[in-house]
Amino acid sequence: MANRKVPHLKFNLIVRRTHLYLGIFLLPWFLMYSISSLPFSHRSYLDAYYDDGTPLWVSRWEGNYYIPLDTETDHRKIGAQVMQEFDLEGSFGTYQPAPDQLAIYIYDFWNATQVRYFHDEKRLVIQDRRFRWDHFLTGMHARGGFQQASFLADLWAVIVDIVCVAMMTWVASGLYMWWQLKSVRRSGALVILSGTLSFVLFLFLL
């Protein structure tokens, strides 16, 4: 009888330990994603808090410059060239705020710099962003993807994937552990049902 119970107990232990050690290892990411969600949710409050007269962007360099901005232009390639020329380092992204403009956004966890090119005026502006804790947190929250040519940036993106898999594992293992506790099955089922129902209602009513 005792022997027949062993595989079940072993599986229980694997589920519990996976749940536990994944949680402990990823604790900094879990805390970061939760705390950094607050500035997203309460942006206007934080904008008002930091509204102290200090400009958000401070000019570092401004002058004449030429970039051949046409449909053939590889924006990332241009971005990398401009960064090299002006000794700017970090991950970056490019976008066109207007058809005659090109913006390069350069960032690490602590700093952000934007380069704006105005094709009509053949003018380039480089600006540094002031440090704000809410931007630090939201920057970390939003960071991800495999588009940077940096091994460490890719490694961060892999960790983001692991956090996602871990979250789904916590949900599945949490449900499994709840089902083992017979005394809370009924109340737990009620909570799951009401949670799912609220979510579905939001989908239709929002």
Add this chain to the structure above:
Amino acid sequence: MYALSTVVMNHRDWVSSFYPETVPFVTESELTRRISFPEEASPAEQGRLVLQALNMEGAFSARRTEEGKLVILRNHPVHPRRITYETESGHLQVEQQPFEAPRFLERMHRRRGFQQDYLLEDVWALSVDLVILTMVVWAFSGAWMWWELKTTRLWGISCLVFGFGLFAFFLLTI
């Protein structure tokens, strides 16, 4: 939802490759309706009145184009719509964004804040805050429960040190 949508955003190029012929909006209906606006009403106020007239109230953003058209984006979780209203002729075009799972997940992930004048939107924003609070509680209660299990302390400490060490390394390097 938050875990799945993060996977989608982390692999946007790869996910997009499954949707090569994405259509932004498809016309749902066209009609003519005269809607009067108060003088000096902002695009947001006008947008609200148009949505009221169409019985489509909910989270939205509105802007005036250079041609004078009022463009309203009704941010419905499942079926977002774009409504274009020509004030002079009263012509209304209602377009719907075809459903695509990745776009739906990303929309849900980004939905937050108390900036809309709708009670239900505030309730959703409140539920987002509740998720945040719950995650913090899980983190600390989980750490406390781990500490109570003496047999797992050593491996747990190793995981904790490695996790925080790696996180700090990332903070200083990328």
